[in-house]
Amino acid sequence: MLLGVSLVSSIIVGVIGFMSGRESLKAAAIDQLTTIRELRTGELERVMEGVQTGVALDSRNLSAQTASKAFNAGWAELQDVELTAEEEAELQEFYDEGFIPRLEEATGEDFASGGFVPDSSAGRYLQLHYTAPFDGDYDAAHAVMDAGDGSAWSAARARFHDYFQRIVAASDYEDVLLLDTSGNVVYSAYGGVDLGTNVLDGPYENSLLAGAYRDAIASNTVNTAITTDYERYQPSLGVPSLWIVSPVGNDTTITGALAYQIPMSIVNDALTGDERWKEQGLGDTGEIFVVGRDRLMRSISRMLVEHPDDYVTAVTSNGTPPNVAERIVEVGGTVLLQPIDSISVERALEGATGTNESIGYTGTDGITAYTPVEIDGVDWVAVARIDTSEAFAPVDVFTRNLVISTLAILLAVSLLSMVLAQVFTRPVRRLSDAVRRVAGGDLSVQVPAGSRDEFGDLGNAFNDMSSSLRIKQELIDEQRDENERLLHTLMPETVAKRYRDGEETIAEVHQDVSVIFAELVGFDDYAATLDDEEELAQLNTLMRSFDEAAERAGVEKVRTLRNGYLASSGLIVPRVDNVRRAVDFAVELRSVISRFNAQHEASLELRAGVSSGSVTSGLVGRTSLAYDLWGDAVNLAYRVRGVTGSPGIYVSQAVKDRMLEGARIVSAGTIETASGDETVWRVE
Template sequence: MTAVPPAAPDADPIPPAEPGTGTGSIRVTDQPARRKGRWRRFLTTGSLDIQSKLLVMLLGVSVLAALVIGAVGYVNGRNALQTAALNQVTSLRESRITELKRSFNQFTQTVVSQSRNASVIGATKAFTSGWDDLQDTPVSASDRSKVDGWYRDTFVPQLDARSGGTANPEQFAPTQDPQAYLQAKYTAPFDDYDKAIKQDDAGDGSSWSAAHAEYQPYFRQIVEAQGYEDLALMDTNGNVVYSAYAGADLGTNVEDGPYRDSNLATGYKEALQLTSSDDIVVTDFARYVPSLNVPTLWVMSPVGEDGKIIGVMAVQVPVDLINQVMTGDQHWAKDGLGDTGESYLVGDDDLMRSYPRQLLEHPKQYERDVVSAGTAPATAKRELQVKGSVLLQQVNTTPVTRALQGKTGTVVADDYRGKETLAAYAPLEVDGLRWVVVAQMDTSEAFAPINELTRNIGLALVGIIVLVSLLSLLLAQVFVRPIRRLQTAVNRVSAGEIGVEVRAKQGDEIGDLGLAFNDMSRSLKVKQDLLDDQRRQNDALLRTMMPDEVAKRYKQGDQTIAADHQDVAVVYADIIGFDDFARDLSAEESLALVNDVWRSFDDAAQRHGVERVRSTRSGYLASCGLSVPRVDNVRRVVDFTADAQAVIDRFNAQNGASIGLRAGIDTGEVTSGLVGKSSLIYDMWGDAVSLAFRVQGIAPTPGVFATQRVVDKLGDRNDLEEAGLVETQGGPQRVWKFVRSAR
């Protein structure tokens, strides 16, 4: 039924004249009365008039659209901001890895070049010779007392203050005369290593001191220029024959001395196993007692001469080398890391290998945070005392665990302070060290833009909803339900649905429009049915010309359709003598007989899983394993040719003919696809196709011929006889003929 249009919004309809009033009088009703009647009708009948329904619909649709747009904008904006935060920590992680590898490479290459230096080689020989000379030099009681006093009054108190323990001076007492002698001359006189390195010659007249006077300025310059913590030379017996700072390890033996369990001893043993002075050994951080128990990393390289290892040079890497890279030289804000962004290293023992940012900037707050996160108070206090966290702060967080498993990625997880962070992690393999790089930022800072975006979108949605509500009040008076119904029908047709009709009848413009729409919809349905029928016919025709998968790609618009196949059995069959047989037949009769043969071949091919590729008046090309890979494709093709010979036998018997089948079989790689543009042909080509064609023509007589590759795949058979050779790119290949059993 056609809806009645509402009255104009600016005037009420004129009521009929009241009885007895002549021509009648005009009574105008006000808008509030109309609204009151509308709501009274809703309360009594449970329905609203068209205008009210449109108002509700417009409000609902508009508000929903605003919410959806706001939600989409929020999700997209949040994802974009979150991606930006992820990219920031990921970029920080990658830059730190690149810089750390570069720094290590420069450092290790410098050590290698120095170990090959003639001065280092000469120094190693001189100090080793001087050490050997000291084996016969007695140590005076005064010198021994001086060394004992240095350990008791200088070294051990400094060690206890740095490590927080209580060491026994006797455990470090020299066990060799050369050690005691050298420490009395170069170590005990000083209470500071920085003073000891400045002494060139103790003036004792020994050959070792002569070597020291010659090479100490050279090594001192290297140590100070490169920033080494120490540089030591060791002979092949494990003796530390030289130390730039003349520390407690001067003259010790790393194999049986007090520091035999140190990473210096471990690295020395590995360095001796190296066969070239171009190789290096890098030890992981470990506490080193001569350096007052400070975590120490060594880079070692063998010193060789004339292909023989004469010693090992060891360089103590400063922790600052790593911290400068991982902290960006403490320029976090300049690097765009805000207030909480940082990167740090962790070893495979879950202990830090660099200093965290908060420890350097806010040590007291750092202590409170790590203790609340589970770090022992004594450990946290120790980190503040030594102003470092290497081998102290444990980090067994999710990023570290995943990175130690060889994974790389990003995650939101709690860090060593118990703070939720956005972290990018990756394993780091550098010179044999197995570390983990973590770049992170507190989520409160990383996702701060997302919170601001949420607030802005919320305010925008409130404003949009208010504006939409006002506009809906105006638009609800314009639209009517029939137009809505017709619009819905049009939308359904535009979405692809056919046969859509609306309830309509003549009477007004909207009704006429509905009838016209129905006529159009019925016309579209008839045309769509015709198109569907034509499409089905086209599909059937395509399937007769090419495989279904190729036809599907062709319909999708692929311009070039070709595929390589690795293991395909190919057969090319040719009918011999058909022209002589059909000489007296008409063209239609001849073609009909050929088609009968090909249909029989197609039936046999279908039974054996063989696919016809193309056929001509006298040739039939087929394959097995092209569209559907088959393990026994060769056997299937051979069985197919046997059935094909039977087809020819039946044809001869039925038609009194004497035609024959000559077929060639090969297996290998082929290519299939559509050839041509205006006239498409599905074809197959390749070495296997060419060889199958050539093999079938090896003899003028009928028969089934196969290459050596086919025979090899068939295994032992007693129905084969040698038919000759065929030349291929790889050389001559033997051809075999299948011997048919007598019937």
């Protein structure tokens, strides 16, 4: 109690100071984070607006217009050129042995070999001369000015390719495409597999590039610049690509469209300040990233850049699927991979701007500042965050000083409290020791309950509980033994153990097992003279006699049917004489039926089949379990049983070959098996 009073007094003083300091520091950290968010988001918006404006300007300058017309004319001329069979095979080989294996390795998906080859003659011609020869070496393809084939298209490339090379070099674009008004890609700076395809009905008709092309052409103005979100672009081996598309032409005529493939570095550099997070005031853990409507990142993660070895563990602890996290580390990027499902993203996607505290995608607590991003064509939000531990580090210093100042006061009171605690906790320790013994299985334990206070009442209650648990445990043990006996009547002990262990699919393959399929002939006619109770009693009498015969012969019963009996020899206990035992058991069943007929004036007969080979045993069903046997040997035993339709004991060729000499057997017919006709033998 003394300790409690001292603690409460110190805690009240500490909490007041702690909360005051925390709120001040929190406000300062949030203000700084908000400022950084506005700066970086504004920088991204300005950069993207500049790129959009640049694409629109490039698409209507004279060089682009002239190039578009020249490439369109060259394309039209190539439409009349047919490739030879050898050239078609060479182009198909490029896809089958080059591009498609690289695409499947990069994406982990399977692709059809014929789905990428352009349909048009011009497209196949251009890929044969400007794509296939370089087999994925895009820098080498980019450096070629003229394939030397003498075509008008190659002449246009020799004239204008340098112009587009300088555009790519100046802005570090991933690719530059020219498309005609029919959707054909008539030029690619890097000679990718999209060269010569049609974005309206070709292999990439469902891409965001195709949608942006449609919107750009439909706008009918060269001032339009349509921006797409990131997509996994197959010609770039599934690397996320962002496109800006603008019509090519002037105020009177549009001859096509110009498409720039924007590198991810433009977005990343604008947000990260060229990966100089600390210099921007984000400390060791702060960052700013953008997220799309699908809740996936559109920029690089700071942790992935600085601590790739810890990335998988960090993000998977907060719900990112392990295969996604490993893929992120493998490709070295988070765009369209890292999910961000936080309240900050949700609010920003709703159009809100604000701050909050939440758990980040790396699993750490942090403060965040969020806002929508104003870029035409994309639906992104920006989130700036920093770990709470770093943002509020000064609070830890303040808290440490406060704790040290109160320790001296608490020390003296604590010593006195420890002495008093011994007096109060002695009965509790006795109860604690008794509880541990009960937990260890000793249900006979009792504790002294001599005092007449609350501890005495607790001791009496514990003793009553211990006695009750002991009685209940005895009842449970009895019920468990009964259940165990019942389970062993339904299935072998080994199967029962696997069932108790929780296995859902239980099946075992057994080699060299003899199977007996016995059928009662005439029981239905005999049962017609009996009432239901008598019929069941007579059938039980027969089945018990069958069970006793199986036990004497060392045969395992599998299951009982109304007019039949399925058993095996060598299934549970492997036996070298399983064939002899199986045949002896069938003979014994015939004797059992004969005795039954004599006792009850019946005329029942036995029709049995014996086979040997591989079988499978296991549990069948889900809500109503049954132990069963199946396989070739079971099927064969069933089939040889009915080879003539007459009563008797019939064995397969495999059984006959292993029977002892001197047994009286005769041929009973043949049956057709997978390996041919097989003779069936009858045991006399």
